[in-house]
Amino acid sequence: MAAPGFSPTPTKTTYDVVIIGGAIMGSATAWFLSDNPDFNGSVLVVERDPSYAQCSTAHTNSSIRQQFSDPLNIRISQFTARFIKELPERMNDSRVPRLDVQNYGYLYLADTPGFAEVLRRNAEVQRAEGAGTEILNRDEIAARYPFYQLDDILAGSINTRDEGYWDGGTLFDWFRRSARDRGVEYVANEVTALTREGGRITHVTLASGEHIACGHVVNASGPRAARTAGMAGIKLPVEPRKRFTWVFSAETPLDRELPLTIDPSGVHVRQDGPTTYLAGAAPEEDLAVDPGDFVMDHARWQDHVWPILATRIPAFETIRVVTEWAGHYAYNTLDQNAILGPHPEIGNFLFQNGFSGHGLQQSPAMGRGLAEWLTYGEYRSLDLTPFSFDRITKGHPMIERAVI
Incomplete structure (x- = not known):
C-alpha cells in the first residue's frame, strides 16, 4: 500500500x-x-x-475562471490567480516554479433571451469585483472568433483576465x-x-x-x-458524478486560440495545446456512481459530443481523439x-x-x-x-x- x-x-x-x-x-x-x-x-x-x-x-481539466455569479466565488478564484503567480515567494522556495494563467478565457454562449439576461446580470457582478467580463452580441463573437457557427446564438460573455488554463x-x-x-x-x-x-x-x-x-x-x-x-x-x-474528457486533434487547426467554450448543450471545449483541444461532457444520465467507476462511455463521444462540436465549429468535422478519461465531480446535490x-x-x-x-x-x-x-x-x-x-x-x- x-x-x-x-x-x-x-x-x-x-x-x-x-x-x-x-x-x-x-x-x-x-x-x-x-x-x-x-x-x-x-x-x-x-x-x-x-x-x-x-x-x-x-x-x-485544470481551468480557472472569474465568471461566477456569486461575489465570494469570484474572490476565491482571484486569490488563486494571485497565489499561483507568486508561488515561489509564497512558498519561500527558489525551487518552486512561477505559474501563470493561459488567458484565452471562458466563452459562455446563450441561445435564449433568458440565458442572455443571466449572463448580463452575472457580468455586472463580475465587473463590480474587478473582472474584465464583456458581453458580446452574435456579430461581435463572429468578428473575434470566425470559426463558430452562431445561427442560434444571441449573446455570449467572455473574460480573458486570469481566466483559462493553468498548471x-x-x-x-x-x-x-x-x-x-x-x-x-x-x-x-x-x-x-x-x-x-x-x-x-x-x-x-x-x-x-x-x-x-x-x-x-x-x-x-x-x-x-x-x-x-x-x-x-x-x-x-455529496456524491460521485462521472465526467468525461476527450483530448483531440483537428485535421484543420483553428487559426487562433479557442476559448473554453460552454455550448448551450452543456458540452464544453477549449484549447489544450498548440494543435490539440479538450472537450468535456456529463453522461446522458447524470446520476451518482461508485467512486471506483472510471469506465468510459464511448458512445457519448460518437453520438453526442462530436456532433455538437462539429456543428458549433465546422472545422471540427474531421478530428481524431488522442486520449480520453473519466473522472468524478464531488457533486453537492x-x-x-x-x-x-x-x-x-x-x-x-x-x-x-x-x-x-x-x-x-x-x-x-x-x-x-x-x-x-x-x-x-x-x-x-x-x-x-x-x-x-x-x-x-x-x-x-x-x-x-x-x-x-
Whole structure:
C-alpha cells in the first residue's frame, strides 16, 4: 500500500489535526497550516491512494475562471490567480516554479433571451469585483472568433483576465512536497472508522489497525466525502458524478486560440495545446456512481459530443481523439457549491467537500480558510461562512448561476 517515501504507519498515536484525503484540498489545508506561524500543532494526512491515480485532482481539466455569479466565488478564484503567480515567494522556495494563467478565457454562449439576461446580470457582478467580463452580441463573437457557427446564438460573455488554463498539477505537487518538508506527516492508509463521544470525534481508526487520537478531523475525501461523514453519523449530500474528457486533434487547426467554450448543450471545449483541444461532457444520465467507476462511455463521444462540436465549429468535422478519461465531480446535490467548516454539533469535525467541479481553482482559498479556522477558530482573510454546513441542515441553497 505504501509508495516510496510514503509510510503506511503513523509515527505517533495522537495528532492535533487529522486530514482524511491528501489530494489538492487536503494538501492545501496541510500546507497552509504548515505556513501559519501561529499554528504549532501536529498534522497527519491519511491518503488511501498514494499514487493519486483515481482522485479528482488527477482527472481535472485544470481551468480557472472569474465568471461566477456569486461575489465570494469570484474572490476565491482571484486569490488563486494571485497565489499561483507568486508561488515561489509564497512558498519561500527558489525551487518552486512561477505559474501563470493561459488567458484565452471562458466563452459562455446563450441561445435564449433568458440565458442572455443571466449572463448580463452575472457580468455586472463580475465587473463590480474587478473582472474584465464583456458581453458580446452574435456579430461581435463572429468578428473575434470566425470559426463558430452562431445561427442560434444571441449573446455570449467572455473574460480573458486570469481566466483559462493553468498548471494545477504543479501546484498540487508543491503543496504536498512543501507541507511534508515542513513536518506534515502523510501516510498511505485508509480511515475505516471514526470514534464519536458526544459532540467530538476522539479517534480515527486506520485500515492497518491503528487507533489514532485527534484534536480535529478534516473531511477532504473528494467524491468519497459522504462515506467519511457517515462514519461520524452525518448525512452529507455529496456524491460521485462521472465526467468525461476527450483530448483531440483537428485535421484543420483553428487559426487562433479557442476559448473554453460552454455550448448551450452543456458540452464544453477549449484549447489544450498548440494543435490539440479538450472537450468535456456529463453522461446522458447524470446520476451518482461508485467512486471506483472510471469506465468510459464511448458512445457519448460518437453520438453526442462530436456532433455538437462539429456543428458549433465546422472545422471540427474531421478530428481524431488522442486520449480520453473519466473522472468524478464531488457533486453537492443541494447547490453545487462547497461545504466548508465545522459541523454544528460535532465541532471538531470539519468539512472540505462538495466542490462540484471547481475545486482545483478554489483550493488555495479554501485551504487557507480552513487553516485559519483550525488556528484561530474563525476565518480571517475571506469570510467563508456562507459555505457552512448550516445551510445543508436548513435546506437553504447558496445559489450559483454560473455552473458547468
